[in-house]
Amino acid sequence: MPRESLIEVEQVSRYYGAHLAASNISFTVHRGDILGFLGPNGAGKTTTMEIISGVLAPSSGNVRIAGHDMAAAAQQAKQHIGFLPEQPPLYPDLCVDEYLLYCARLRRLKKSALAVAVAECKARCGLEEVGSRLIGNLSRGYQQRTGIAQAIIHNPSVIILDEPTSGLDPIQIREIRALIQELGQGHSVILSTHILPEVQGICNRVLIIHEGRLVLDQGLDLLHKGADQTLRIRIGLHTPPDMAELLALDGIESVELMDDHRFMLACNTQADATAMIVHAAVSRGWGLYELVPESDSLEATFMRLTQGDFPVQGSAREDISS
């Protein structure tokens, strides 16, 4: 089923002076996508998000939001965008109600819709009780929520959140994640984060950006499926045997020496590798003291792509929509 594409990023590059912050980035986001944007610090995540939201202009390439070109029809395109920057864009000397009202007006909401919009987004972000308090006096968590409220007040079809859960306590993080999932149903959401489990928890697609280049664009289900063929297990042995002896075990595909006592095993998921390793270790007296299944395939992928050399995009790119 073809879905409406809300964000189209075409070969966007951005220079800061001579420094290339984003290089030839292209991707498409459809309605209903929740896109996790990952990358080490300084990889170009924020630059890319600011280009999509119209805060920065790309040095080359173009962005279309809901069919409107960001350069040619900025006003129509921006009408569809809700953006939460890394630092929430708040006026500390306004109270929450005044601030949200101003944001709604900046987004050109109709006068009759203002009160409803403010009340609705306050309810969604749990801000009902702080409406008349000065933003500058709110805690970090409430400020962050006000920032999110500002991004969704005009019910935009594209919501861009730069690290939306930073500074929140665990309960608030859960609430915000639930809110993002709810938003993802009717809109498209891009969120950047450093917390990998967060992406696995709420996103259905992941983009990894490294040194300004897009190195992965894949649906999370595909990512799991690809990784499920082999299971990686880290083991620690007091009296380790030869590598060859480990490799000879049933279902073990490769063995990697991590230090004197620890090994990384790649096992075939068909065999019950864990039980077999434990059995062998006990019966042959290897002194097993550690066994950690590295089930976190996203983290493994992230590490692989952002550390050391790798080919650009190419085989890693698979658009789930196609």
Add this chain to the structure above:
Amino acid sequence: MSVILHISGNELRRLFKSPLAWIILAIVQFLAAIFFYLLLAQFMNPAGSGQGLTATVVAGTLQIAGIILLLVSPLLTMRLFSEEHRHGTIKLLMSSPVSSSELVIGKYIGITVFYLCMLGMITLMPLSLLPGTELDLGQLGSGLLGLFLLMSAFAAIGLFISTLTDQAGVAAVSTFAVLFVLWIINVAGNSASERMAQVFSWLSLLRHYDNLLNGMFNSVDVIYYLLITAGFIILSIWRLDARRRHG
């Protein structure tokens, strides 16, 4: 259009929420009142200059008010854009369906309304003479127009300089320097050739203001202020667009 007014409204609201605006209103009024009183006392002195009431007291007060405004104006305009950049709220404005021109004009209108409040309060002083005596209302009007145009120019210059830096303090000091140079530039003309002296003296904010204070309404003076104001507003719009592209 309405979004421009909302931006102005927000600017004014935030200005009046800060103690700075109130303190500036109070200080300007206080200083202007002192000079108003001194000039009035001078006029009442039998050995006065022989000039009329309007020329001595009203024009004198407005001239002093111009100098006081030159001193405080940088403090009012320094926050306009530098603070938006510093707090990151510029990203809210830039990702909203609002163009750079709407943004700059909105903010400019906001600060100008504040200057109008200040002008209104200063005007009350000469007006307080009306019950007791007659004033040359034409000269008063032209003086007030001059002060208003002067304020518009101050505001536009300050607005532009605040787009150049993220630091409010830097914006304030730079604005002060620029205003001061534009104010006294005709002094530089004294030592230069006659032609240069004319150019410098034409550039001076002071000279055009003096004409209006003396009741001489010359369209050149008005156009001078309008050019400066419009010029710096356009520069601010360019600057915002450039920041989006290169900043």
